[in-house]
Amino acid sequence: MGQLVAAGVATIDGELGGDPAVIGAEGLTVAATSHRLLLEGKHLHTWCGFDTVGIPAALAVDAVAATTCPSCGGEIVLALPGGQPPASSVVGWWPQVSGPVNESFCPVAGLFCSQEHVTTWRAANLSSRGEALSLIELAERGRSTWSLFTEPGDTP
Numbered sequence: 290m291g292q293l294v295a296a297g298v299a300t301i302d303g304e305l306g307g308d309p310a311v312i313g314a315e316g317l318t319v320a321a322t323s324h325r326l327l328l329e330g331k332h333l334h335t336w337c338g339f340d341t342v343g344i345p346a347a348l349a350v351d352a353v354a355a356t357t358c359p360s361c362g363g364e365i366v367l368a369l370p371g372g373q374p375p376a377s378s379v380v381g382w383w384p385q386v387s388g389p390v391n392e393s394f395c396p397v398a399g400l401f402c403s404q405e406h407v408t409t410w411r412a413a414n415l416s417s418r419g420e421a422l423s424l425i426e427l428a429e430r431g432r433s434t435w436s437l438f439t440e441p442g443d444t445p
């Protein structure tokens with residue numbers, strides 16, 4: 290449990306030395322966040338905007354993703370039948386960071402209304418290194434990121 294928390298792939302409620310409850314793992318969380326996922330009829334929250342697209346893509350299940358554009362604050366809602374992203378101007382920021390994924394990657398891995406809104410956000414966040422990716426590219430990264438959950442024999 291300590292290793293999972295240190296790596297940022299699990300979050301807990303309570304002290305490690307006690308009897309903590311796991312409240313988040315690999316992007317899904319029971320804690321309220323601004324990123325929501327309706328996954329096969331279940332209402333869930335995720336750690337970041339990328340999760341809302343990547344997890345349904347990896348699982349190839351029907352989903353509705355909802356998140357907020359970090360640039361304009363507008364709500365972004367995407368229907369993902371079979372986990373497939375729609376044709377859309379929405380793009381995601383893929384940060385290049387190091388450290389625990391939930392503390393370094395997730396806070397800036399958002400979905401934006403358009404490339405223009407990424408450009409606006411970047412002007413105020415010049416220190417954030419990374420790349421803007423289309424929804425199709427984000428779905429591909431999702432299938433790779435969560436492949437362990439569909440191919441248990443794969444090595445990390």
Ligand SMILES: [Zn+2]
Pocket residue numbers: 358359360361362363401402403406
């Ligand atoms: Zn926007």
